[in-house]
Amino acid sequence: MHPVRKTSPEGVEYRDLNGNDRMDPFEDPRLSVEQRVEDLLPRLSLEEKVGLMFQTVIEAGADGTVLEGPGAISKSATSDVVLRKHLTHFNVHALDDARMAARWHNALQTIAEQSPHGIPVTISTDPRHAFIENAGTSFAAKSFSQWPEPLGLAALRDPELVREFGDIARQEYCAVGIRAALHPTLDLATEPRWARQSGTFGQDPDLVSELAVAYLQGFQQESLGQGSVACTSKHFPGGGPQKDGEDAHFPYGREQVYPGGRFADHLKPFPPIIAAGTAAIMPYYGMPIALEIHGEKIEEVGFGYNKQIVTGLLRGALGYDGVVVTDWELVNDNHVGDQVLPARAWGVEHLSPAARMELIIEAGADQFGGEECVELLLDLVTQGRVTEARIDESARRLLTVKFRLGLFDDPFVDEDMAAETLGRKDFRAAGYAAQARSVTVLVNRASESASGSSVLPLTKGLRVYAENVSPEAVAALGVAVARPEDAEVALVRLPAPFEPRSDLFLESWFHQGSLDFPPGLVARLARIAAQCPLVVDVVLDRAAVVTPLLPMASALVGSYGTNDEALVDALTGVISPEGRLPFDLPRSMEQVRRHGEDVPGYDDPLFAFGHGLLIISTV
Structure with missing residues (x-):
């Protein structure tokens, strides 16, 4: 979509934003930003200037149209907030596919063209x-x-x-x-x-x-x-x-x-x-x-x-x-x-x-x-x-x-x-590689096999018991089995611990509170580890107290936004994990409670800022 343009007597194409059929200085693309701003500002009504000073949340219609009524998040109809309240800054929430997002944006700009100065x-x-x-x-x-x-x-x-x-x-x-x-x-x-x-x-x-x-x-x-x-x-x-x-x-x-x-x-x-x-x-x-x-x-x-x-x-x-x-x-x-x-x-x-x-x-x-x-x-x-x-x-x-x-x-x-x-193939490939590379290897113990080599990188083709890992990713690693006792390796992904809350609006989305894993989970993971080598990935959207996982995990890694397939590529060395901790991991919640909120790092962390083991790929 392209804007409607006119041509000035000097042959300059411009947008006639205030509809007066002449190129005013603020519409002249040849002038400096400062000149255009100083021309436009005194033309604006107080209401238009005040409207600039608000930025509210806006929702897009699923079909690319604007919403002309209050929505789940939006407070007002789109035309009302643009043309009556004169707002020109909006914070968009959900966007679906690219065409829908572009169509909605253009529809919103078309409404803005109807305002007194087309801001x-x-x-x-x-x-x-x-x-x-x-x-x-x-x-x-x-x-x-x-x-x-x-x-x-x-x-x-x-x-x-x-x-x-x-x-x-x-x-x-x-x-x-x-x-x-x-x-x-x-x-x-x-x-x-x-x-x-x-x-x-x-x-x-x-x-x-x-x-x-x-x-x-x-x-x-x-x-x-x-x-x-x-x-x-x-x-x-x-x-x-x-x-x-x-x-x-x-x-x-x-x-x-x-x-x-x-x-x-x-x-x-x-x-x-x-x-x-x-x-x-x-x-x-x-x-x-x-x-x-x-x-x-x-x-x-x-x-x-x-x-x-x-x-x-x-x-x-x-x-x-x-x-x-x-x-x-x-x-x-x-x-x-x-x-x-x-x-x-x-x-x-x-x-x-x-x-x-x-x-x-x-x-x-x-x-x-x-x-x-x-x-x-x-x-x-x-x-x-x-x-x-x-x-x-x-x-x-x-x-x-x-x-x-x-x-x-x-x-x-x-x-x-x-x-x-949006989502161009090379863009996705770059993001995928970064996901795999950012995985941080915290622990990588020697296996009990005859070679005595480290558990990571994992060998493909193993019998795999998995939790919180997609079937497609497990299939890329090996053969899925339903019980740890039938597996040659177990792969478990865990979110960093938090205390669920849901009283206030937004609260349920915020992961707050204790960093301790629940004892029942720890006991269950120990039973898995008694049957086969256990590889644990903790998704570190914030720090976690991983101390109780150390006795049982043959390998322990942290990730910060890595899909299951990229995690498997990192664990098998297809893409070498290179991540190093961006923060200290504490030994206990007691250590956290004693620690000053403004102080970077601990005197004696479990794993320090910058920790990350390299794994030698066999691929």
């Missing part, structure tokens, strides 16, 4: 190239190429691979009209109970910094332009040190703590990502407790409300002048079905939604994530509590990104190109 829509997404399906943080790949979670990329310690991933993801995003990424995540995985470690690059601030910059370069390219995906780097100033590992999406996880005095470690990845040109930065929900920076006590309110952090530290000390978008739903509670997710107004729960919004603007944010309550901000301006000059400041930053992305000149995508690009 194009910017579509954003949480990560959607790996395995974890969590409506609050990420989506499984589906039609997109599938890669390990960021922890798996960190396990490979390869900036060039991360840059390649970012470039491939960029091409797939652009093909369906996604031009903003709500990632990378720069948080440090220092608290092993925290539910969001899978989206990080691990515990080491230097590795996180190096890989985050490579990631940004893959998505944004050398500079933000027409082929880029604009990145929102998060969560400023580091969202990892959650008290007791509880997540700040929920009231019981609102506190961030620094018992080890390691705030500087968590801040360290942000200056490099700012220097590399990140388009936006997102503060986390967390409320800092007993934090001092250069002798100044930091107010105990959520980072999105915190002027000392957003204006003082980010904009002042670090010199960042780009877009700041809040994390989702700091202003209003979210009711979904019979569940509620309270507004993440940590430290300011007593304030009204309007007062919360005023405080967020005063702190220095430009955009409200997950909200569409434009009337609150309009009322604040009417009451003189927020000036129109302050609105202009944020609108200018937001428009600049749209112009730099080339959306004003052509926001549409081609369905055929989308179908050819």
Whole structure:
């Protein structure tokens, strides 16, 4: 699909976005971004400028149409939120096949053309190239190429691979009209109970910094332009040190703590990502407790409300002048079905939604994530509590990104190109290889065979007892048997332990709580190991206490987003597993409880950051 263009008297093709039959400066593709923004901004009504400052969740119709009514996630009809509320930034959730996604995007842009100045829509997404399906943080790949979670990329310690991933993801995003990424995540995985470690690059601030910059370069390219995906780097100033590992999406996880005095470690990845040109930065929900920076006590309110952090530290000390978008739903509670997710107004729960919004603007944010309550901000301006000059400041930053992305000149995508690009064969092959390579071998004992060689690499053609492994993958390894006593090897895949919770909306998707495997499972695995060599893969979406598995596992590996077939290729040496732990694995939950939430690693871990055995392939 292509935009309708006119030709100016000078022979310049342009989009007549405001329908006045002449090429205004903001429509002139020859002018600089700064010139176009400065021409457009005073033309906009207050309502249009305010609309820029909200980014809400949107759903796509399964057939590629827009939804014209509230959905499971969407709060409003699409036309209403675009044409009446003037929103032009949307966070898309489920997308099915490539043609459907492209068709829906074009339909949405067509609606936006009907607005007074034709401001194009910017579509954003949480990560959607790996395995974890969590409506609050990420989506499984589906039609997109599938890669390990960021922890798996960190396990490979390869900036060039991360840059390649970012470039491939960029091409797939652009093909369906996604031009903003709500990632990378720069948080440090220092608290092993925290539910969001899978989206990080691990515990080491230097590795996180190096890989985050490579990631940004893959998505944004050398500079933000027409082929880029604009990145929102998060969560400023580091969202990892959650008290007791509880997540700040929920009231019981609102506190961030620094018992080890390691705030500087968590801040360290942000200056490099700012220097590399990140388009936006997102503060986390967390409320800092007993934090001092250069002798100044930091107010105990959520980072999105915190002027000392957003204006003082980010904009002042670090010199960042780009877009700041809040994390989702700091202003209003979210009711979904019979569940509620309270507004993440940590430290300011007593304030009204309007007062919360005023405080967020005063702190220095430009955009409200997950909200569409434009009337609150309009009322604040009417009451003189927020000036129109302050609105202009944020609108200018937001428009600049749209112009730099080339959306004003052509926001549409081609369905055929989308179908050819998403999940392209070479993209899938690269992701598959990364899945297998990222597998981390923790233990590889000698077998009891006459050769006495290590269990890994596994020999193909064995009789295999398997749990949580697809029949196709087992068939690629050997012959499936139903009982361990009939097997020559057992292969068991286990998720990292967690405590299921389901009271609050989103809570069931977050893996939180204890890292201990249940004793019944451990006893059952011991019985399997008594019959044949046992190979265990623990899917490390966060750390796990694997200590009780050591006496029984002939081989123990960790994975971070690896399908069954890629795991078998790694275990057999078809693709050599090269992963090294991106974080320490603790010896016990007691060790975890004694450990400072902000401190990277332990004095005496069971397996240390960087551990990973090589296996010698016989293939």
